[in-house]
Amino acid sequence: MPTHYTVRRFKPADMDRVLEIERASFGKDAYDRKLFAEYGRKCGGLFLLAEGSRTVDGYSIACVSGKYSNLLKLGTSVASLESIAVDPRARGKGAASSLLKSTVRRLKLQGVGRLTLMVRRSNAVALRFYERRGFTAVRRAPGYYEDGGEGLVMRLTL
Ligand SMILES: CC(C)(COP(=O)(O)OP(=O)(O)OC[C@H]1O[C@@H](n2cnc3c(N)ncnc32)[C@H](O)[C@@H]1OP(=O)(O)O)[C@@H](O)C(=O)NCCC(=O)NCCS
Structure with missing residues (x-):
């Protein structure tokens, strides 16, 4: 059954819970405390948590990264979804959907025109x-991951 999630900004006191979700989701590829602290400083307004009735079940981080040019939207800002993860015990209940929806809303308010991810x-x-949420594949990135795994760049026009 879907859970109602409140989406709010990350605070330093949430760090241990974020690390738990991260390790349970990515194992040896998990980001560490230092990297999350850096994201908190650099992209704090878009480092978001999905909170259910009792616990934080997921997090996402997006950073506004620069501008792209094309004939129609010259100089529009772009953002990248740096990471998103949900506690394995809470998946399939809408936490990531709530995080993405809130991220997109916040980006639009800032006039950001495009969200990309790997x-x-x-x-x-x-x-x-x-x-299912409208992202399309833009290009392949062979060998992008440390173990040689291939990445795929995806994009959502906001
Ligand atoms: C990808 C991920 C963030 C999705 O999180 P989530 O909170 O389960 O996502 P939601 O519940 O909002 O949506 C999941 C979809 O799977 C379906 N689903 C149903 N049961 C599910 C289950 N037990 N587990 C996962 N998904 C399930 C949902 O109905 C929904 O379907 P839809 O796309 O047709 O709407 C999560 O699987 C995760 O943390 N994966 C590991 C980390 C990861 O790979 N991150 C992305 C790196 S690029």
Whole structure:
């Protein structure tokens, strides 16, 4: 059954819970405390948590990264989804959907025109999640991951 999630900004006191979700989701590829602290400083307004009735079940981080040019939207800002993960025990209940929806809303308010991300091509669950939410594949990134795994750049026009 879907859970009602409140989405709010990350605070330093949330760090241990974020690390728990991260390790349970990515194992040896998990980001460490230092990297999350850096994201908190650099992209704090878009480092978000999905909170259910009792616990924080997921987090996402997006950073506004620069501008892209094309004939129609000259100089529009772009953002990248740096990471998103949900506690394995809480998946399939809408936490990631709530996080993405809130991220998109916040980005639009800032006038950001595009959200990109990198996903492992072998991560079928995440790929499907992004495709169902309107992201399209832009290009392949062979050998992007440390273990030689291939990445796929995806993009959502906001
Ligand atoms: C990808 C991920 C963030 C999705 O999180 P989530 O909170 O389960 O996502 P939601 O519940 O909002 O949506 C999941 C979709 O799978 C379906 N689903 C149903 N049961 C599910 C289950 N037990 N587990 C996962 N998904 C399930 C949902 O109905 C939904 O379907 P839809 O796309 O047709 O709407 C999560 O699987 C995760 O943390 N994966 C590991 C980390 C990861 O790969 N991150 C992405 C890196 S690029």
